[in-house]
Amino acid sequence: MEFCDDCGSMMQTDGGMWVCQSCGFEKPRDSEKERQFQEATTESQSSDEGVVDMSEVDNSEIGPTTTVICPSCGHDRARYEMKQIRSADESETRFFTCVECDHKWREDDH
Template identity: 35%
Template sequence: MYPKRDGAKYLLVCKSCGYSEEASREDHQAYRMRVTVEKGPRDKIVVIDDETPVGAQVLKGSVTCPKCGHDEVYFWMMQTRSADEPMTRFYRCKRCRYTWREYA
């Protein structure tokens, strides 16, 4: 049963079948619902600064920047999702510094 307010009435309602019964204000407050959001390791935020990341390699001709069309980019890989998922490939244009990603 979960608490619900219908105008001035306090109700306790079953989520499964929809049955409801009137409750006093004290009963209604005793059955308060609280939602707690917990963050896990999958909720990490990856921040890539303006500098070229350590270990980045330069690619010429094989990848083109979608923003300016330049064909020289930095490239590096990083694990951004769970370990059973493939790594994410990042690119940064040498000319305009635009950064984008490609899921492998």
């Protein structure tokens, strides 16, 4: 990825050139720099993909828990995680998993 030296916009490739779609600035591509960047980013990625077996992991080791009533079984403990699923100016969404029955639900902070 390259950014325009003149206006700072993200540039696009056009053959052997980087071209700014905003102001028209052009500069030649540097194939050695691009190759080094590609190698650096692919080396840091793990090739170990697939399903993780959690069957022998104790529930207490999976993540934090909190006191909350499960809407399915009424138990008062659940694991939770928070994720940003809406725009950045909105609060995070809390996802719960009951430690008793594994029921999953979410709670939006308003």
